[in-house]
Amino acid sequence: MSPSKREGAPLATGPAHRGFATDIRPDHLLISEMVSEGSRVLDVGSGDGQLLRLLIDRKNVDGRGIELSRAGVNASVAHGLSVIEGDADTDLADYPTDSFDYVILSQTLQATRHPKQVMEHLLRIGRHAIVSVPNFGHWRMRMQLVIWGRMPVTPSLPASWYDTTNIHLCTIRDFVDLCDETGAQMVRAVALDSSGGPVRVNAPWWFWNLFGAQAIFLLRRRGS
DSSP, rough: OOOOOOOOOOOOOOOOOSSSSSEEOHHHHHHHHSTTTTTTEEEEETTTSHHHHHHHHHHHOOEEESOOHHHHHHHHHHHOOOEEOOHHHHHHGOOOOOOOEEEEEEEEEEGGGGGGHHHHHHHEEEEEEEEEEOOOTTTTHHIIIIOOOOOBBBBBSOOGGOOOOOOOOOHHHHHHHHHHHEEEEEEEEEEEEEESBBBOOOOHHHHHHOOSSSEEEEEEEETO
């Protein structure tokens, strides 16, 4: 999440991946479907490398990662992954334009200090960008604020307000607006409910904003 640790997400049962847990996050499965076979991938905020390992195993990608936490880097390297220590807010500027086929930012944008700048770098570095974001407009979060007057705590965002790394909270609708501001063309978008199942594909944005616990976007630079 900071370009390092991500708060929890619903899990789906899947095959073991070389020492990782047997559960695979539903958003990771969807991201793997968006990535082409044999492509060159940069996972920003790669955590302990579970998504990167999944992409290498399932899509035979040339996968690299950048991760803020030393523990995450060590865990990734221990699993044979090419991950370096770095900060999305400062280090993405050093990557050349179009140096990857896909740049992935999974459940991390809301923990960066400069989300718009990070988005612009993702779209510059990769021919495609895949971004997943938790939705702070989900009905459970709204109810906790309205009824109990407390900052929301949900299964997908379990940290209390004083212990969260999320510093720029947004809704699905907010992220769509950010795509417009950064010149991102939406190739595909999927919203997941709190149990990890897909929200109705042809639903309007307000429906996604109310019932989607998170959303995943496949993007590219407009006009590219």
